[in-house]
Amino acid sequence: MDNIKSYVQEHKDRFISELIELLKIPSVSADSAYSQDVIDTSEAVRASLEKAGCDRVEICDTPGYPIVYGEKIIDRNLPTVLVYGHYDVQPPDPMDLWTSPPFEPVIKKTELHPDGAIFARGACDDKGQMYMHVKALEYMVRSNSLPCNVKFMIEGEEEVGSKSLGWFVEKNHEKLQCDVILISDTGMISNQQPSITTGLRGLSYVEVEVTGPNRDLHSGLYGGAVANPINVLAKMIASLHDENNHITIPGFYDKVEELTMEERAEMAKAPFDLDQYKKALDLDDIYGEKGYVTNERNSIRPTLDVNGIWGGYTGEGAKTVIASKAFAKISMRLVPHQDWEEITELFTRHFESIAPSGVTVKVKPHHGGQGYVTPIDSIGYQAAAKAYEESFGIRPVPVRSGGSIPIVALFEKELKSKTIMMGFGLDSDAIHSPNEHFGIFNYLKGIETIPLFYKYFVELSK
């Protein structure tokens, strides 16, 4: 497949400028202020699939944002690859930490990306990685080298829990029938050491509200005499971890899969430099659950993090007020076998139970999803491994990721297909953070690697 290399070289400027156009549309699904932009992005994705050679491209309405579907069926007897991706992005804030506006993409060189990287919200997660598949298809169609059938399903609610996608998948088993699901929405260890994600954590995301007095009060007149919702919320959050950073919610660990010492020894072989890790984040020390190392804490262990907190006076200067209400957004990353709905229920029951008298507590579940582990002896994994090996010149290693793609477990349940996670981003690409970027090298290497996956998947399926 030398042709793909030369095709990428010939068309790379266009590939980059097309992605940049897509990144300019602020498709923030979490904020309804951007809803027209999210819709506009689905339209842009539809047009790009048609241009790349997909047939039967359609915008499928859902209870939420639309799903873009397209397919190229060349022979019903050949295997079918279902490509999943998402066109929505995380909110860009805090805006003041971006060095260039999040929806005005620019190319800048970095230490890890000497060929340059595209800086924009969604550059890596997931517009850039999704668009690699569109461009890989373009190549295979134009060069008449598509070796099997392909279906695309690109959604607009991944960053807010993929609710409509679940609804859509349940209703469209036949349409989505496939032999393997292919996703590029994860990362790899480095440009020198490719890796394939074999596990994802599940997620339970909730919002809590603590209400004390029915109005904001003067802290001099009422301070010390009524429960302060912010102090109470802090106390409740603090109590969710013990002194060893274990989570204290009763039943939380009941279904957690404990890895054997052998499995943990195997994991420890992945290259990892703790000093480098700390330096990259400007940390004097790491922190986490006692008894586990960093690469276990962020992959095989469940966690509980406050993602946002607010209450009272947060403006300039001082205001001596006791707030009526305090709020927090809290997410738990879960490992395989922990059921996200059960964990949400355990959290809710526990959080309500620890509220002191003098306040009332509300827990509002936002969304969630199950964890997932994929076997490395499947045809899909083997095909992906061969594809990376050919394009990078080095065998990829399997890794468990700490992130969540809640829909993957649902795919297995509903479509009876395994998912292969071919990620090309780096952890340092700042997804979900200010200054998100995606290396030009990674983007083009992805486009180059994907057709190889198709080739080997068909070969190994014979």
Next chain:
Amino acid sequence: MDNIKSYVQEHKDRFISELIELLKIPSVSADSAYSQDVIDTSEAVRASLEKAGCDRVEICDTPGYPIVYGEKIIDRNLPTVLVYGHYDVQPPDPMDLWTSPPFEPVIKKTELHPDGAIFARGACDDKGQMYMHVKALEYMVRSNSLPCNVKFMIEGEEEVGSKSLGWFVEKNHEKLQCDVILISDTGMISNQQPSITTGLRGLSYVEVEVTGPNRDLHSGLYGGAVANPINVLAKMIASLHDENNHITIPGFYDKVEELTMEERAEMAKAPFDLDQYKKALDLDDIYGEKGYVTNERNSIRPTLDVNGIWGGYTGEGAKTVIASKAFAKISMRLVPHQDWEEITELFTRHFESIAPSGVTVKVKPHHGGQGYVTPIDSIGYQAAAKAYEESFGIRPVPVRSGGSIPIVALFEKELKSKTIMMGFGLDSDAIHSPNEHFGIFNYLKGIETIPLFYKYFVELSK
């Protein structure tokens, strides 16, 4: 002094409309966006003092907002009353809880204010209460009944710590020389039971910042592996109180004055209905330091309250982020003998010492002030008590307030004068909260009572 009653009756509509004009100017000293409005308010106060008959009215520049000074010296051998008040107001937010705009005053009737109350930011704290003194002076000048000398000192930074006033007072001992200081910036028990504030709590107000990683991180990739600044801040705040709601800062209680059982028994005689208190705030229970009742917790005991907290994603929907930074505004109410600067230092040292590795902590002192207790056997207190008794028909009771007027202790130190706190607001007037208001009855009663204070103060001074 029947004349004051009829004067108030005759001019009350004008008194109300003049105050309403003053309330329309949003003199929020905490927010620099309002700085021109604060300046404009000082000008309006200056004009009102001149119109009321003050001589030598001037706007005194300071390093911050100006101080309006005026005086009426009728005879150097007679006593001098120094009136202190402030023309700045608290920030109005949260705006969405106001039933009418904070700077568009309206008169509405309430259960406690059947004659109506003026709803606006600053109506009670302190524009309304300060303006009572201007109108009382107007009456005494026009009726030629001013029995002594009077000086006015109205500042614009009370809500942010009165820094410039401290600077001004230190520089102007002679100009401000007086026999008593008179302030209306506190409340009274009810319209049926007037009271005089004999104690104020001190204040130490700080802002804390917890920094973890150098950028916001994806909570899936890093969750569980690095210290989350919000979780850490919650834990640190939670640890500031023990299970009995005692404050855990080493040395915090060392200088706290413990009242005798007799003094506490005396305090317990003040009318207080706990059920009514809880009902007014929609609380199922009160909360506070073990071993003390509500009226002790909010007056003779020091407290620590978080006045604001923020960090991470606080917008609509969900964002799976680990914030780089988390913040809180924390204030401590102090009792007499606790030195606010020493407490600020103790807090800072303790808060920095409890920061776990993996985060850095900054503590920024905002401002503070000493607590204050005034004796009830002074001429000033006796004159105030007689004035209330005559105008309300019932003897006022002395009470210790939980609030702080940081400058009162400074007045005693610099000017060697006692301060008398003749408040006419009610605790339920929602100062510092949305829908702040001041009863028309209270406003007019204040104007009526103040000249009686002058009369009795001169009589008792003879």
